[in-house]
Amino acid sequence: MVLLLIFGIFSVVVILALFIYIKLIRPAKQLYDAFRAQGFPGEPFVPLIGQMKDYQQAEKSSDVLSYFNELCKKHGHCFLFSYGPFTRFFCSEPEIIAEVLGRTKAKNFRKPTNFIGILKPIIGHQNVLLLEGSEHDRARKMLNPAFHFVKLQSMIPIMTRETENAIDALLEESHTKTIDLKLEFKSMTLSIIAASAFGQSFEEIPDAKKIVSNAFNEVLDAINYRTVRMINLIPLVNKLPFWRKQIVDEGAKRVNDFVDRVIANRRQGKSESLSSNIDLLDLLLSASDDDGQGLSNNEIKDEALTFILAGHETTASLMVWTIYVLMTNEHVLEACRKEVDCVLSDGRKLTAANINELNVIGAVLNETLRLYPPAPYITRECANEHIIGQGSQNEVRMPKGCTVVINAAVLHRRPDLWPRPDEFDYNRWIRDPVTGLKPKLSHPYAYLPFAAGPKNCIGQNFALLEAKVILALLVQRCNFELVPGQKVIPEIAITMRPKYGLFARVSSRR
Numbered sequence: 001m002v003l004l005l006i007f008g009i010f011s012v013v014v015i016l017a018l019f020i021y022i023k024l025i026r027p028a029k030q031l032y033d034a035f036r037a038q039g040f041p042g043e044p045f046v047p048l049i050g051q052m053k054d055y056q057q058a059e060k061s062s063d064v065l066s067y068f069n070e071l072c073k074k075h076g077h078c079f080l081f082s083y084g085p086f087t088r089f090f091c092s093e094p095e096i097i098a099e100v101l102g103r104t105k106a107k108n109f110r111k112p113t114n115f116i117g118i119l120k121p122i123i124g125h126q127n128v129l130l131l132e133g134s135e136h137d138r139a140r141k142m143l144n145p146a147f148h149f150v151k152l153q154s155m156i157p158i159m160t161r162e163t164e165n166a167i168d169a170l171l172e173e174s175h176t177k178t179i180d181l182k183l184e185f186k187s188m189t190l191s192i193i194a195a196s197a198f199g200q201s202f203e204e205i206p207d208a209k210k211i212v213s214n215a216f217n218e219v220l221d222a223i224n225y226r227t228v229r230m231i232n233l234i235p236l237v238n239k240l241p242f243w244r245k246q247i248v249d250e251g252a253k254r255v256n257d258f259v260d261r262v263i264a265n266r267r268q269g270k271s272e273s274l275s276s277n278i279d280l281l282d283l284l285l286s287a288s289d290d291d292g293q294g295l296s297n298n299e300i301k302d303e304a305l306t307f308i309l310a311g312h313e314t315t316a317s318l319m320v321w322t323i324y325v326l327m328t329n330e331h332v333l334e335a336c337r338k339e340v341d342c343v344l345s346d347g348r349k350l351t352a353a354n355i356n357e358l359n360v361i362g363a364v365l366n367e368t369l370r371l372y373p374p375a376p377y378i379t380r381e382c383a384n385e386h387i388i389g390q391g392s393q394n395e396v397r398m399p400k401g402c403t404v405v406i407n408a409a410v411l412h413r414r415p416d417l418w419p420r421p422d423e424f425d426y427n428r429w430i431r432d433p434v435t436g437l438k439p440k441l442s443h444p445y446a447y448l449p450f451a452a453g454p455k456n457c458i459g460q461n462f463a464l465l466e467a468k469v470i471l472a473l474l475v476q477r478c479n480f481e482l483v484p485g486q487k488v489i490p491e492i493a494i495t496m497r498p499k500y501g502l503f504a505r506v507s508s509r510r
Contacts, residue, residue: 024085031087034399042080050082084230092411094443099388101453109380114233121252124302142287153352159469162192174506181502185316193311197280198262219251224493259301314374317495321372327482336475363429369449374495376409408448417446481505
């Protein structure tokens with residue numbers, strides 16, 4: 001009997017070991033060997049754990065960006081790195097990036113499966129961010145009209161009103177305490193984007209802002225916690241009711257219930273757009289594809305949630321770093337103020353006509369996006385084996401199933417692509433006064449704050465317009481003083497943000 005028990009245990013252990021080897025170790029090693037055979041360097045292959053120990057140590061010391069910068073210096077702009085049991089091909093080489101993200105080869109590269117699993121609980125999967133193939137193309141075509149720059153200009157009054165209200169509250173609050181700008185800007189951008197998307201419903205449903213803000217923030221923090229510890233990346237494990245899974249499920253339910261109510265209100269004529277044109281919800285409700293088929297309620301909900309998640313988080317990150325730059329570069333702040341005071345003199349309001357005169361503001365935002373890209377890592381999974389530069393000396397074979405991590409944070413600071421790469425110089429982006437054109441990039445894929453190609457960020461025009469409005473009004477109305485002695489370092493979560501917040505004293509200019 002004892003022998004049977006021992007044999008049974010031994011059999012289970014062997015079967016489990018084989019399963020782990022077949023499903024995790026062998027595929028990762030095959031990908032690792034395929035790249036090493038082509039001469040690519042990398043960190044040593046360590047089954048199951050890879051470089052997790054080093055990564056977690058860098059995270060604890062708040063130095064993840066520096067950690068990967070050092071790996072680039074050690075190995076070059078393409079190298080292998082193992083995130084636990086998963087082999088990753090890190091890349092900051094524009095020629096390879098162009099093939100991965102570019103339009104002609106896009107079908108060979110898709111969003112990684114585990115990326116979908118990470119975000120699906122909060123935004124569903126029927127949205128332009130996570131869809132692939134013909135479904136993605138259909139959704140993109142139906143949504144594109146909503147993000148045309150001319151149509152977005154009708155939302156400037158909403159953006160202005162929400163920003164003005166947020167600044168009023170900010171100045172009132174700052175009388176008694178210092179302000180964490182990371183939290184303030186998340187609240188501000190969420191109000192703007194939700195009002196732009198949902199119209200009157202966001203103002204009239206009781207506690208709407210609290211419901212959306214609290215749920216999103218709680219869920220995003222829980223998702224980040226689970227992702228860093230690879231809980232979200234391992235099938236079956238991510239289904240277990242531990243490690244903040246309840247926070248994700250309950251928060252996602254609150255947000256989903258809220259959006260269901262918003263959609264029902266609009267369908268029943270109980271709410272309308274706050275802009276002079278249709279808002280995102282109007283467009284989603286009226287959109288149809290080439291066959292005349294509209295979006296289902298679930299598709300509308302998932303697209304709206306994606307817009308709010310991606311929009312408020314990335315723009316908040318951009319704004320907090322921009323104000324940090326202004327607080328640490330007096331000449332940049334003065335250049336912004338001089339321009340804004342001129343364009344908005346005599347009590348003029350921001351309009352579709354004069355917002356295009358804010359060239360310095362736009363250049364400062366672009367330079368902030370270069371040094372502090374909200375999404376520093378762009379990941380793509382190779383759906384079909386693909387050869388880059390076939391027949392050339394630089395030929396690269398991308399095996400099916402490999403994951404490419406595009407390191408925009410390193411790409412944006414390469415000295416061979418950017419003169420004085422670590423210096424904040426907004427003049428890089430100032431348009432030529434004669435031609436009106438921006439300075440030409442050293443490579444079309446040297447600057448990727450919103451990715452590139454057919455799967456680039458569909459909301460980038462909205463984000464840049466919103467950021468222009470926010471920054472113009474902030475520099476017009478507020479003084480910012482950085483609280484001394486704090487540690488301001490980037491943290492990579494859903495976006496790149498200050499790990500410990502960004503504390504400042506805020507006062508009125510008027």
